[in-house]
Amino acid sequence: MACHGDVTAFDSAHDPAALGCWVCHQGDRSQRAAGLAHRGMIPVPGNLSSVGMTCGRAGCHAELAARVSTSLMATARGIVSVDRFVFGEQPTPDGEVPISAVGTSPADTHLRQLCSTCHLSKSKDTPGPVTELSRGGGCVACHLRENGPRPAHPGLTIDVRDENCFGCHSRSGRISLSYAGWMESDGTKPGTRELLDGRSVEPSSDDVHHARGMACIDCHTAEETMGDGRLHLHEEQATHVRCETCHRLTRARTASAGDWNREVAVIITLRAARAGRQPTNSALVEDRSGEVLTHARPLAGGVVELFGKLDGLRRLATPPSRACRAIRGHDRLSCQSCHSTWISRCSGCHTQRDERGEWVEYEVMPRATPPTLGILERDGRSTIEPFAPGMVLTLGMGPRTDPLPEASSSLIGPRARFARLYAFAAPHTTRREARGCESCHRDPEALGYGHGTLRIVEEKGEPRWMFEPTYELSPFDRLPKDAWIRFRSEPAGSASTRKEARPLDLQTQDRALRVGACLSCHDATKDRRLFEDFGESLRGLSSSCRFPGRVTK
Known part of the structure; x- marks a missing residue:
């Protein structure tokens, strides 16, 4: 402190009067000359590459540092394994390889160029406040707090602000945006603001927990x-x-x-x-x-x-209220499947590796809709959960094309790869009000068919369901570009970024649509008793009530 006596605002837990500067910053404390004293100095303590000499040293936070270094936040092993799976470089989306060990394969090059900054193992090399553009930094990625302009010293706190989460978690799933009520957009609507990375966002409904003042x-x-x-x-x-931890x-x-x-x-x-x-x-x-x-x-x-x-x-x-438990057949529904009001989804993205070996992403503007529903096996249960397009994209090799051709058929070639994988999602758009019955039972997007019109038509004197998709069919698999599965079909093959996740099977689809057919005539609120025990209601139907799949004598 002989040289830095003007520095102020030290935290009581890390006051150099008690610890000395070298405990966090290293250097040679026996020297008075700046050049010698600064040898081996660590300007930004907390990076995981040197955490054993700083935050994780004996007598400080050694146990926490060991846990952090092997955590998903530091290793990003899930991102690595899913990316390799999509590229066809490993047979399943599960793996234990950390981001620090990726090589030079197409998938690993893609990871290093476009995905490797959002993990705690990335070092923070320059002192400065946490912003929307911040990535990595080990302990200080979360615990850094500015105490004002210099010469005030930055602080360390257990009170981690939402702003510290934003840099990484506003990308991909965009949960930092969704939670606070912001939706990525083209920037043309009133109330739009521009993020520091150039993306435009517009206001939407925020999560009820955010509205009540709760932090991440x-x-x-x-x-x-x-x-x-x-x-x-x-x-x-x-x-x-989980929701039921508190509710x-x-x-x-x-x-x-x-x-x-x-x-x-x-x-x-x-x-x-x-x-x-x-x-x-x-x-x-x-x-x-x-x-x-x-x-x-x-x-x-x-x-x-x-x-x-x-x-x-x-x-x-x-x-939870009685309404959450009153309807038979809803026992497999998670809280999120009903109470998540919207999710950011994009599909039809293309990633091209150009002649210089650089991966270039051509993004499709996300849409905000209620989540698609799928099945997840975890905690010893099979539950219906929210899903969204995770990897519905083409991977190409060849010269950079700017702009990308609008016709996806032009992307077909011997060096192109196509993936249609949905991902289990936690939308972070919870509201007290649940989505309506029709938004599940009559919504093709909820059932996995993609955006479009779902209606009942007469064919040869019998009612049947018809689906007309909004978007063109992919030349790779002849499904609408935003779909998860084929209309009223049994899902086949890998369809998710998780082994434990899958689309709704045909039996579940048809059970949902059977309720949807009744919603054509019956109001779910006025005729509540009809739907609370739907099986019993079906047994009491008159022969004049007709819907797809009903066998009448």
Whole structure:
């Protein structure tokens, strides 16, 4: 501090008066001359390449650093394996290769050029605040907080802001945008704003949790983001908290203060002190992982009490309403399948490797629609969940074409590859109101057929379903370019970026459409009893009621 005595705003937990500068920045503390003292100095501590000498040194956060280094946030192993799978370089979308070990194959070159910046192992080389363009930086990617202009020293905090998540999570699934109520657009509508990377976004409905003031870290826990010491291949395996963690249908597990580890005890005490309240002596335990949720505890009547990690405000999460459980046949539906109002989707993208070996993406403007529904096997259950196009694209090799030809048939060639894979999604557009019955049972996009018109027609005196797609058929597989599956068919082959995920089978499609046919005449609200036990209602139908697939004598 003899040279940097003007620096201010140090955090009490990292005050150089107690620790010294070298604990975080290294260098030679025995030297007085700047040139000698700065030898081996680390300008930006926290990068995972040197974390063992900084944040992860003995006596500091060694255990956390070890967990982070093997987490999905650091290794991006799920992204690597799915990309290789799409390129045909491995047989399944599962793999354990980290982003740091990718080679020079077409898939790995694509990863390095277009996908490799969004992981914690990428180093932050220049001091500066976190912005929309920030990527990587290990510990400081999340925990960095600016304390004002220089000479104020940047701070480190456990209160991770949504802005720190934005740089990586506003891409691909665009959940940072969706959660806050922003939708990528062409920039022509009122209220549009431009992001620092040049993309335009327009306002849409935000997630109900965002509207209530909740931050990303109020749902996403320390073990989810920093790793829990287990090997997870994909993000849905690493995420612990579900809707029903707080909106409970079953009795909650709790952990008393005597059962907490040091990390949990320190965080609960620290956050309570900052909010000016007494720390709780019990906390909610997440059902599947056993992680103690430091800001939540169960109350009577199935209610869960939450304290915001950033604002300290008290909120109450109540059990689901009777409507969520009253209708037979909905037992496989996840909360998200009904309460996710929209998702950003794009299909028909093309990625071209030019003569210089560079991958160039030709993007299609995303649309915002209710999610498609599919089936996911996890937690020992088969559930119906939201899905969106994950990899519906062509991969080409050849000279750069600008602009890309509008006719997708021009992309066919001996060096072209086509993929039609949907991905399980967490839309982050939850609302209290559920999507309407017709938006599942009569919506071709929800069932996987793509955007278009779905209607009942008469053919040879019998009613049948007819689907007219909006978009042209792909020359590769003769499906509409935005579809997941063929209209009223049994799905075949690989159709998802996960082994555990698949489209709706034909039986499930037809069961959904059977309800949809009745919705042609019957209002779901006025005729609620008809749909609450639909099987019983079908047995009592008159012979004059006709719909596709009904056998009458």
